[in-house]
Structure formats: C-alpha cells, structure tokens
Amino acid sequence: MMLHRRFRLLVYLAAAAVAGGCAAPRPQQAPETPGGSIPAPEKPAAEARVTIFVPVLVNDEMRLERRSVAVTSARPGPKETLQALLDYRIAGQRMFPEGARVLDFSVGKDGVAVVDLSPEIQQYSGGSMEEAGALNALVMTAAQFDGVKSVRFLCDGKEMETLGGHADLTVPLVPDRRLLVEQN
Amino acid sequence: MLPVKKIQPHRSIWPVLLALLATAWAGASAFAARVPATVFVTGQQVAGAAFLEDGRVWAPAEALARAAGIELQPSGKDFAVAGGGGTIPGRTENGVAYADAAAFAEAAGGVPRRSGGRLDILARVADVRFAGGRLFVSCTLPVTYSVHRLTGPERVYVDLDEVILEGPGGETRSEKAAVRALRLSQYAPRTVRVAAETAGRLPYTIQSPPRARQVVIALSSSDAAPAAGAASGPAEVATVREGIRTVRSVRLEEADDGVRFIVTADSPVAPQEDRDPATGQHWLDFESALLEGEAPEFRPQSGLLSAARLVQFRAGVPRLRLVAQTRRVVATRVAGGEGPNQIVWHLSIPEGADGDWKRKVIILDPGHGGRDTGARGNGLNEKDVNLSIARLAAEEGRKRGLDIVLTRDKDVELTLRARTDMISRYDTTLFVSIHNNSNTRPNSVSGTEVYYHMQDPDSRALAEAIHDQIVAQAGTKPRGARSDSRLYSTGLFVLRNSRVPAALVEVGYINHSGDAARLKDPAFLKTVAKAIIDGIVSYLGGLTPARQPAEPAPAQDEGAGNEQ
Numbered sequence: 001m002m003l004h005r006r007f008r009l010l011v012y013l014a015a016a017a018v019a020g021g022c023a024a025p026r027p028q029q030a031p032e033t034p035g036g037s038i039p040a041p042e043k044p045a046a047e048a049r050v051t052i053f054v055p056v057l058v059n060d061e062m063r064l065e066r067r068s069v070a071v072t073s074a075r076p077g078p079k080e081t082l083q084a085l086l087d088y089r090i091a092g093q094r095m096f097p098e099g100a101r102v103l104d105f106s107v108g109k110d111g112v113a114v115v116d117l118s119p120e121i122q123q124y125s126g127g128s129m130e131e132a133g134a135l136n137a138l139v140m141t142a143a144q145f146d147g148v149k150s151v152r153f154l155c156d157g158k159e160m161e162t163l164g165g166h167a168d169l170t171v172p173l174v175p176d177r178r179l180l181v182e183q184n
Numbered sequence: 185m186l187p188v189k190k191i192q193p194h195r196s197i198w199p200v201l202l203a204l205l206a207t208a209w210a211g212a213s214a215f216a217a218r219v220p221a222t223v224f225v226t227g228q229q230v231a232g233a234a235f236l237e238d239g240r241v242w243a244p245a246e247a248l249a250r251a252a253g254i255e256l257q258p259s260g261k262d263f264a265v266a267g268g269g270g271t272i273p274g275r276t277e278n279g280v281a282y283a284d285a286a287a288f289a290e291a292a293g294g295v296p297r298r299s300g301g302r303l304d305i306l307a308r309v310a311d312v313r314f315a316g317g318r319l320f321v322s323c324t325l326p327v328t329y330s331v332h333r334l335t336g337p338e339r340v341y342v343d344l345d346e347v348i349l350e351g352p353g354g355e356t357r358s359e360k361a362a363v364r365a366l367r368l369s370q371y372a373p374r375t376v377r378v379a380a381e382t383a384g385r386l387p388y389t390i391q392s393p394p395r396a397r398q399v400v401i402a403l404s405s406s407d408a409a410p411a412a413g414a415a416s417g418p419a420e421v422a423t424v425r426e427g428i429r430t431v432r433s434v435r436l437e438e439a440d441d442g443v444r445f446i447v448t449a450d451s452p453v454a455p456q457e458d459r460d461p462a463t464g465q466h467w468l469d470f471e472s473a474l475l476e477g478e479a480p481e482f483r484p485q486s487g488l489l490s491a492a493r494l495v496q497f498r499a500g501v502p503r504l505r506l507v508a509q510t511r512r513v514v515a516t517r518v519a520g521g522e523g524p525n526q527i528v529w530h531l532s533i534p535e536g537a538d539g540d541w542k543r544k545v546i547i548l549d550p551g552h553g554g555r556d557t558g559a560r561g562n563g564l565n566e567k568d569v570n571l572s573i574a575r576l577a578a579e580e581g582r583k584r585g586l587d588i589v590l591t592r593d594k595d596v597e598l599t600l601r602a603r604t605d606m607i608s609r610y611d612t613t614l615f616v617s618i619h620n621n622s623n624t625r626p627n628s629v630s631g632t633e634v635y636y637h638m639q640d641p642d643s644r645a646l647a648e649a650i651h652d653q654i655v656a657q658a659g660t661k662p663r664g665a666r667s668d669s670r671l672y673s674t675g676l677f678v679l680r681n682s683r684v685p686a687a688l689v690e691v692g693y694i695n696h697s698g699d700a701a702r703l704k705d706p707a708f709l710k711t712v713a714k715a716i717i718d719g720i721v722s723y724l725g726g727l728t729p730a731r732q733p734a735e736p737a738p739a740q741d742e743g744a745g746n747e748q
Contacts, residue, residue, distance in 0.1 A: 055624050056624075057623065057624070057625055057628055057629065060628070060629045060663075062623065062624075090624050090625075091624075091625065093624075095624070110227075125552075125556065125557050125558060125559065125560065126558075126559055126622055127558070127559035127566065127619070127620065127621035127622030127623065127690070127693070127694065127695075128619065128621055128635075128671065128676070128688075128690060129621050129622065129623040129629070129671075129690075130559065130621075130622045130623050130624055132671040132672065133623065133624055135672070136671075136672070149328070149330075149345065150328070150673075161599055161600055161601065161677070162600055162677055164558075165551060165552050165556055165558060165600065166551075166619070166671075166676050166677065166688075167671070167672055167676065167677065168600075168672070168674050168675065168676065168677035168680050168681070170677075171228075171229075171674045172674075173672055173673060173674060174328050174394045174395060174673035174674075175330075175394070176393075176394040176672075176673060177330065177331055177390050177394070178389075178390040178391070178392075178393075178394070
C-alpha cells in the first residue's frame with residue numbers, strides 16, 4: 001500500500017513538473033491498462049448510491065445514459081458523485097486518466113458550477129466524439145445538483161483550455177438534454 | 185548573510201520622475217470618464233474589452249453580434265441590425281469597431297439592464313406555438329433553457345434563462361388538442377416559464393441546441409392530434425394554432441453577391457433548412473403550410489442559381505417547400521424580415537470567395553502533436569495521421585496556387601490558442617483543422633464528419649464543400665457537415681475562436697479497424713488531402729462542387745405529395 005502511495009505521489013510530482021501548470025503542454029499519457037490488471041476498488045463501506053451519466057452510442061451518435069453506481073462515502077455529495085464518474089469504466093476501460101480526482105466543487109450565485117480536477121486529467125487523450133462523451137457526462141452529472149446551470153472546469157485551480165484538444169473549456173458548458181436517453 | 189546594497193534614486197533623476205508623474209496624471213485625467221465594463225448577451229459574456237464612457241457601454245461590435253447570433257450591417261461609423269431596428273451608434277478605437285451595447289440590445293429586440301459597469305442584454309419571448317406535435321418557443325435572442333416534467337396534471341415546462349416578459353403572461357386552453365393548455369409566466373426575475381399541459385403523459389424530445397433562439401420540443405411524433413380551437417390571449421401569450429398556416433407570397437430578389445427569397449405568411453413561420461449534396465439543391469420546408477394562390481415562377485438571372493421553384497405537398501399535414509438549385513457553393517441563412525410573419529432566405533457567395541480564388545491564405549491545422557497524441561488505436565496515433573494529411577494537402581494546395589500555412593509541420597505541441605492566433609498573423613481567408621476521431625466503443629462508428637461553428641453560414645458552406653469532396657473522392661461513409669453545437673453548447677475551441685470561416689475535419693475513426701486500415705494507406709491519405717483542397721477551392725469558387733450519390737433526396741420521398 002505504501003509503495004502504491006509512493007508511486008501515486010511520484011506520478012503526481014512528475015506530472016506537475018512536466019506540465020508546469022494546467023495551461024502548459026500535457027504530459028505523456030500513461031498506457032491504457034486493461035480493466036483486469038487494475039487493483040479492484042475497495043468495496044463501498046456503505047450501500048450509498050449515486051446517479052451519474054455516461055456516454056453510450058445510439059444509432060452511431062453519442063448520447064448519455066443514466067447509471068446508478070455504488071460509492072464508498074456514506075453521504076455522497078457532488079464531489080463523490082463526480083469522482084464516481086471519473087472512475088467509471090466502459091467495457092473495462094477508464095474514460096478518464098488513472099488517478100484523476102475531483103479536488104473541489106462549488107456553485108456560484110450565477111449557477112456556474114466550478115469543478116476543479118487534479119493534474120492527472122491532463123493525461124486525457126481521445127477523438128472529438130470520445131471527448132464530447134466524457135465532458136458531456138461530467139456536465140450532465142454536475143447539473144443534477146441544485147442551482148447548477150452550467151459547468152466550468154479547472155485543473156488544480158487554474159483555467160483549462162481544453163480536455164482532449166477539441167472542446168473549449170475557457171467558458172462554462174451548458175448541459176445538453178438532447179443527449180439524454182430515456183429522458184422521460 | 186550577504187550585504188544588502190540600498191538603492192536610492194540619484195538626485196538628478198527627480199525632475200524626470202516628476203515630469204513622468206505629471207504626464208501620467210494628465211493621461212489619467214483624459215480617460216477619467218472611461219472604465220472597463222462587461223457585457224452579457226442572455227448570460228453569455230461578450231468577448232473583448234468593453235468600456236463604460238459617459239453613461240454608455242461600448243462593446244466590440246463583431247463579438248456583440250456573434251454572441252447575439254445576428255448580423256450587424258455597417259452604416260458609416262454606425263451600425264444597423266439586418267431587418268430593421270434603427271441605428272446603433274458606433275465608434276472605432278485602435279482599429280476595433282465598437283457598438284453602443286444598449287442601443288444594440290434595443291435594435292436586436294432585447295432588453296438592456298445596466299448595473300454599474302455590467303450590462304446584461306435579456307431576450308424577450310417572440311412567439312410560443314404548438315404545431316405538428318411540436319412546441320416552438322421563439323425568443324428575440326439565443327437563450328439557454330431547461331426542460332422538465334411535472335405531474336398532476338401532466339405537463340412539460342421549459343424555463344428560459346435571461347428572458348423577460350413585458351406583459352403579465354397568460355394562458356390559452358384547447359380541450360381537443362394534445363396540448364390542453366399553454367401558460368407563459370415570469371417564473372423568476374430573469375426566467376420565463378412556458379408550461380404545456382398535455383392530454384396524458386406524452387414523451388418529449390428536445391430538438392434544439394442548448395443555446396437557441398427557437399426552442400423546439402417534440403411532445404409526440406404520432407399521438408398528438410393537430411391542435412384545434414385556437415384561443416387568442418394577450419399579445420405575448422402563446423397561441424395554440426390550428427396547425428395550418430398560409431404562405432401569402434414568395435418573392436425572389438437578386439444582387440451581385442447573392443439572392444434572397446422573401447417569404448410572407450399569415451403568422452410566424454419557422455422553416456427547416458436542408459440540402460442534398462447529390463443534386464446541389466437547397467431547400468426550406470414550411471411545415472403545416474399552404475401556399476395562397478398560384479405558385480410564382482422564378483427566373484433567376486445571377487450565376488448563383490440555375491433554377492428555383494415551390495413545391496406544395498398535400499398528403500397528410502401539408503408542407504410547402506422552396507427549392508433553390510445552386511451552381512456553386514453557397515452560404516445560406518434564414519433571417520427575420522419586416523414584421524414577425526416574414527422571413528428572408530439568403531443564399532450568397534460565401535465570405536472570402538469573391539474574386540480570384542488563387543493566392544488566398546489558407547491555414548491548415550494538423551490537430552494535436554508532441555505529447556498530445558490525440559486519439560489512439562489500431563497502432564495509430566492521431567497526431568501523426570493528421571500531420572501526414574496536412575503536409576500532403578499543403579503540397580497539393582501550393583501546387584494549385586493557394587498560399588498554405590501550416591500551424592505545425594512537425595511533431596510539436598501547440599496550444600489551441602496558439603493555433604487560432606496564427607489567423608491574425610496572416611491575411612487569412614480560411615482555417616481548416618485536420619483531425620481523426622475515436623469514440624468509446626472500438627469498431628462501432630466509421631466515416632467522415634466535418635464541423636463548423638454553431639450556425640455560421642460561411643463556415644457551414646466550407647464544411648459542406650470539404651465533406652462532399654472527401655466522401656466523393658475517398659469513398660468514406662458520409663456522416664455529414666455538422667454544427668459543433670451538437671458536441672457542446674459553446675462549440676469547439678478552434679472554430680469558436682476563428683474570425684474567418686473555419687472547419688474541423690474528422691476524416692475517419694482511428695478506433696475503427698476499417699477506417700484505421702485506410703488511414704495507414706499512403707494513397708488514401710493523398711486522396712483525402714486532395715479532396716480537402718478541392719473542397720477549399722470549390723468553396724472559393726474555383727471548382728464545381730462535388731456531387732456524390734447520397735441519401736435519397738427528400739423531394740423524391742414525397743411521391744404522394746401533390747406538386748403545385
């Protein structure tokens with residue numbers, strides 16, 4: 001466990017050193033890891049469940065579907081819910097980089113939620129459809145909380161230009177309910 | 185501890201410092217009345233530096249118009265909104281044209297609300313209508329909104345942000361319609377709520393982008409009977425219409441740079457625009473509409489159109505189609521006309537396509553680079569494929585006489601801002617970003633899609649031209665020219681931040697084995713590169729647009745329709 005922690009610390013420091021901040025070029029993406037080789041997550045201490053939205057393909061188009069997933073926190077809030085999405089796997093593959101964490105979540109009076117993500121998020125890579133699925137899933141998941149009208153992303157407290165080289169994260173993103181499957 | 189040397193100003197520099205202070209004081213006095221300001225159009229901040237001076241907020245005119253999704257026409261140093269609305273005072277500072285933001289708001293049908301250095305431009309509700317199973321909520325400016333469902337009684341409601349009613353709102357009812365009642369109210373100081381009480385639980389689907397001037401909610405595709413028993417309320421209140429509108433006249437006007445069709449109806453119309461790449465036809469569909477009298481005969485004289493006609497479909501719900509057969513790549517847009525019952529369909533030579541198409545500066549932007557690999561799969565890194573295509577396209581373009589600039593010609597990292605900043609460094613005509621795609625499920629989706637920003641007509645024409653050429657020449661599966669609003673409410677970074685017509689090409693899916701195999705073939709990459717240049721050249725007017733077999737033309741699907 002100690003070794004694991006040290007490894008995570010090393011990855012974090014390496015990412016921070018190479019990236020030199022969130023607006024800087026992104027560090028090398030860690031190779032994709034098959035689902036089976038990742039240590040199994042700890043079992044939830046309590047049977048708390050949260051709702052997240054995940055990308056699915058419907059008629060070759062990206063849509064979002066609601067999922068109920070278990071989390072370890074007894075009283076999960078927005079941070080824990082968004083973390084559940086960051087850790088979610090589709091067909092054994094992570095959507096977001098290993099180690100990516102939600103550092104902070106807040107909602108302003110103007111309805112703009114600010115989601116601060118850890119520097120590991122910069123290791124994200126993907127095509128525009130994949131990136132749109134991941135980002136819209138985050139936005140829709142964040143938008144289920146009170147007062148959230150749009151979502152702005154930060155990386156370690158600093159402005160993010162993009163996630164995967166297509167989206168514009170310098171402005172808040174509005175949840176697009178057209179993407180929802182089973183919205184009725 | 186190191187000795188610290190105290191630095192003191194030499195006596196002889198005091199006069200210089202005093203002179204500098206005096207100059208600074210004089211400068212500050214000259215601009216004392218000017219303070220920085222921020223302008224928001226229905227919640228979206230207008231880009232660029234706005235300022236408050238003598239009680240007026242001035243904002244960069246181009247950014248203001250973009251945020252409001254309307255066209256500003258220069259009138260000397262002032263501006264006017266296309267379709268009327270009076271003069272908007274303008275001024276130029278350091279080469280940037282500024283407009284009086286409050287006057288702009290009024291001219292655009294919005295409502296200015298100023299608080300200190302912040303000016304908010306709110307939208308009004310222009311029309312609420314239920315027709316053909318769909319709820320249409322039209323606002324004077326693009327708005328964000330949310331859709332919800334409530335029971336007891338069953339109703340679907342739409343909350344429109346940054347919108348105000350000038351009247352008290354109201355309600356209209358119809359016991360025979362699928363929507364029994366429509367209610368309009370000021371739910372919160374800046375939120376208008378449109379509630380549709382339905383006859384039982386109806387499924388709903390949102391059919392408009394997350395930020396739209398017209399919100400469209402399909403409440404049922406088949407169960408909703410045409411609404412009946414229209415009841416009129418206060419001017420601003422929704423009306424449940426009979427479902428059938430009358431188009432009174434369609435007029436064609438031609439000019440050197442384009443043509444326009446002026447359509448006048450008996451009530452507001454919201455036509456759907458479409459095109460058929462196989463035939464070069466563009467058309468407008470007016471749902472639930474009948475033409476009054478004989479169809480006019482159009483005889484276009486300009487080089488833009490070869491023919492135009494009206495087709496009346498009478499089977500089922502009547503539909504009127506206005507078809508324009510184009511000779512070249514055109515930019516099209518639908519705008520408001522004189523009064524709420526008139527629309528104008530513009531078809532024009534797209535921006536930058538006038539005159540000699542050669543020697544135009546075209547920026548080609550190979551996506552990703554360096555440690556940002558982009559999509560990966562099937563042994564490919566997207567950044568490498570993008571660069572290969574861009575290099576080949578640059579070679580082809582230069583051979584054809586275009587002035588090609590590459591944002592990167594080797595494997596290096598570039599921020600997205602650095603890429604779009606290059607547009608200002610040159611006399612750029614077009615910006616084309618070259619990418620390849622991936623999704624969450626390998627081997628699921630394949631084909632070519634080309635994105636343009638929001639509803640920008642010029643960028644859409646460019647995206648369509650490139651898409652059509654790639655599909656026709658490289659034989660990839662057509663996934664269409666698409667608005668980037670399908671991906672995000674704010675669109676894609678390089679398209680949003682381009683001040684010239686721009687497109688983002690997704691040639692194929694790297695995580696699809698079929699597409700990946702092609703992307704490894706140098707001959708295929710060369711064909712795609714040539715097709716991208718052909719698309720650019722056809723946009724610029726130097727080549728006939730590609731005509732590839734595509735999906736059947738909708739006009740042919742309507743065999744049961746009676747053509748007038």
